Amino acid sequence: MIQVFAFYLFATLMIAAGALTIFARNPVHSVLWLIVAFFNAAGLMVLVGAEFIAMLLVIVYVGAVAVLFLFVVMMLNIDFAELRAGFVSYLPFGVLIALGLLAEILLGLGVWKAGPLQLSQRAAPTPADVPNIKAIGQVLYTDYIFLFEAAGIILLVAMIGAIVLTHRARSGVRAQNIDKQNRRRPQDAVVNVNQPVGQGVEL
Amino acid sequence: MTAFFQSYGIPFEAAWLLSTVIGILLIALPLMLAVAMIIYADRKIWAAMALRRGPNVVGPFGLLQSFADGLKVFLQETIIPSAANKGLFLIAPIITFTVALLAWAVVPFDVGVVLADINVGLLYILAISSLGVYGIVIAGWASNSKYPFFSAMRASAQMISYEVSIGFILICVVLWAGSFNLSQIVESQKGYYGFLNGNGFNPLLFPMAVMFLISAMAETARAPFDLTEAESELVAGYQTEYSSMAFALYWLGEYANVILMCALNAILFWGGYLPPVDWAPLYMVPGIIWLFAKILFFFFVFSWVKATVPRYRYDQLMRLGWKVFLPTSLLFVFLVSGFLMLTRYGG
Numbered sequence: 001m002i003q004v005f006a007f008y009l010f011a012t013l014m015i016a017a018g019a020l021t022i023f024a025r026n027p028v029h030s031v032l033w034l035i036v037a038f039f040n041a042a043g044l045m046v047l048v049g050a051e052f053i054a055m056l057l058v059i060v061y062v063g064a065v066a067v068l069f070l071f072v073v074m075m076l077n078i079d080f081a082e083l084r085a086g087f088v089s090y091l092p093f094g095v096l097i098a099l100g101l102l103a104e105i106l107l108g109l110g111v112w113k114a115g116p117l118q119l120s121q122r123a124a125p126t127p128a129d130v131p132n133i134k135a136i137g138q139v140l141y142t143d144y145i146f147l148f149e150a151a152g153i154i155l156l157v158a159m160i161g162a163i164v165l166t167h168r169a170r171s172g173v174r175a176q177n178i179d180k181q182n183r184r185r186p187q188d189a190v191v192n193v194n195q196p197v198g199q200g201v202e203l
Numbered sequence: 204m205t206a207f208f209q210s211y212g213i214p215f216e217a218a219w220l221l222s223t224v225i226g227i228l229l230i231a232l233p234l235m236l237a238v239a240m241i242i243y244a245d246r247k248i249w250a251a252m253a254l255r256r257g258p259n260v261v262g263p264f265g266l267l268q269s270f271a272d273g274l275k276v277f278l279q280e281t282i283i284p285s286a287a288n289k290g291l292f293l294i295a296p297i298i299t300f301t302v303a304l305l306a307w308a309v310v311p312f313d314v315g316v317v318l319a320d321i322n323v324g325l326l327y328i329l330a331i332s333s334l335g336v337y338g339i340v341i342a343g344w345a346s347n348s349k350y351p352f353f354s355a356m357r358a359s360a361q362m363i364s365y366e367v368s369i370g371f372i373l374i375c376v377v378l379w380a381g382s383f384n385l386s387q388i389v390e391s392q393k394g395y396y397g398f399l400n401g402n403g404f405n406p407l408l409f410p411m412a413v414m415f416l417i418s419a420m421a422e423t424a425r426a427p428f429d430l431t432e433a434e435s436e437l438v439a440g441y442q443t444e445y446s447s448m449a450f451a452l453y454w455l456g457e458y459a460n461v462i463l464m465c466a467l468n469a470i471l472f473w474g475g476y477l478p479p480v481d482w483a484p485l486y487m488v489p490g491i492i493w494l495f496a497k498i499l500f501f502f503f504v505f506s507w508v509k510a511t512v513p514r515y516r517y518d519q520l521m522r523l524g525w526k527v528f529l530p531t532s533l534l535f536v537f538l539v540s541g542f543l544m545l546t547r548y549g550g
Binding site: 058074132 | 291327329330337340344355360383
């Protein structure tokens with residue numbers, strides 16, 4: 001009973017937040033509605049017993065990705081008139097993407113009607129008393145270890161690529177040397193001189 | 204507690220709801236009281252270190268100072284700047300306050316005394332603490348004012364930076380304990396060298412304990428990392444435009460977060476509700492008292508640092524997070540997992 005109530009609560013809120021993400025006039029509001037949608041998705045994950053995925057969804061998407069989105073969007077100087085001016089020229093492209101997504105949904109529904117896919121792992125489901133994290137680890141680090149490692153390497157390459165693309169070796173920059181700063185003592189910089197009156201200082 | 208209500212003939216679902224609500228109240232109300240008293244303690248410690256008296260007028264020894272302040276802000280007018288984004292401006296402090304309370308759901312106060320004993324307890328805390336930044340960022344943006352906005356930018360960069368190293372530090376503890384469940388993490392710290400309780404006595408985890416303490420200060424934006432409210436540069440930071448109860452919610456949420464970080468420090472590294480020495484008579488003292496003693500000790504360290512250490516510069520803060528803590532914590536993940544691979548799971 002309470003599960004059904006929670007499911008409909010999360011699902012309704014998620015769809016509403018998704019719709020508001022698109023319809024909100026202000027981009028910052030859009031991002032915030034997106035965060036609400038992520039959050040409700042995490043709630044749905046908990047309901048189906050995937051608490052690990054739910055927590056990761058919140059940590060990664062809400063905690064890191066959406067913060068960066070918000071960071072960027074907040075600093076944009078948005079001119080609403082300019083935004084609407086481009087609408088007509090982007091319309092055909094937008095319709096094309098929408099049609100593609102619609103086709104995918106229809107295809108998915110058709111395949112779902114045809115019956116479930118028989119995966120090798122589906123044959124032996126993990127027992128209910130094994131924690132989520134353990135179950136994922138047992139599959140991820142044995143059967144799918146090569147795919148897992150490949151995903152890691154792709155991310156590493158992407159990261160190095162991003163650094164190479166944005167890194168500029170500038171000349172004439174005096175970089176801070178923390179060790180040197182910390183090693184500096186008063187004796188290195190200050191001299192006490194007992195100066196007779198009327199004579200210049202030898203430095 | 205669910206079973207207790209069921210014995211009076213209440214159906215399971217209603218009994219569960221009732222016991223959960225009572226559990227939440229049992230945590231949230233004493234927490235609010237604790238926050239009020241800890242603000243007083245903070246001011247007293249700070250005053251003592253500056254050779255001042257601190258609050259000493261309201262009530263005996265000034266004990267009721269926080270309540271007087273609370274009443275004062277409660278009676279003040281809530282001012283909403285005309286240029287502000289009204290809805291978000293009011294939601295932001297509520298988010299900060301709620302998030303500060305949410306994380307307490309998984310904190311174990313004694314053996315089995317925990318509201319939600321979930322398998323992913325530590326991940327839950329990470330998830331909740333990563334939400335904390337929204338209250339500040341939204342406040343900065345919705346105020347539609349320069350200084351709060353600068354402060355929000357600083358806060359989001361600072362919190363994301365230190366969350367990364369906190370994540371790696373927690374991974375070390377999780378690897379050692381073999382569980383994400385906070386109660387099991389506490390239980391796994393029993394009997395170092397046969398007589399000590401606490402991961403902090405482990406030479407591989409002690410550096411992590413120190414780094415966690417420092418990262419916790421940065422994560423909660425306490426001195427010396429309180430750049431989000433550096434008064435000489437940003438007036439009062441993200442809360443410049445706030446007044447009355449909205450301001451008080453930030454205040455309470457901030458201190459609730461600080462207490463939570465002290466509690467996490469105690470739970471993850473210094474044995475939580477276990478006595479520091481594994482000696483039978485010490486177990487006669489209830490676990491909750493040991494936990495509170497440890498929380499208060501770490502809060503004293505927080506106040507001590509606040510009173511004595513000057514504020515960091517922003518580039519120093521970023522350097523510490525990314526160039527010192529991140530590589531070091533990554534190295535320790537490697538060391539801890541390597542050590543466990545060769546000993547506990549080895550062969």
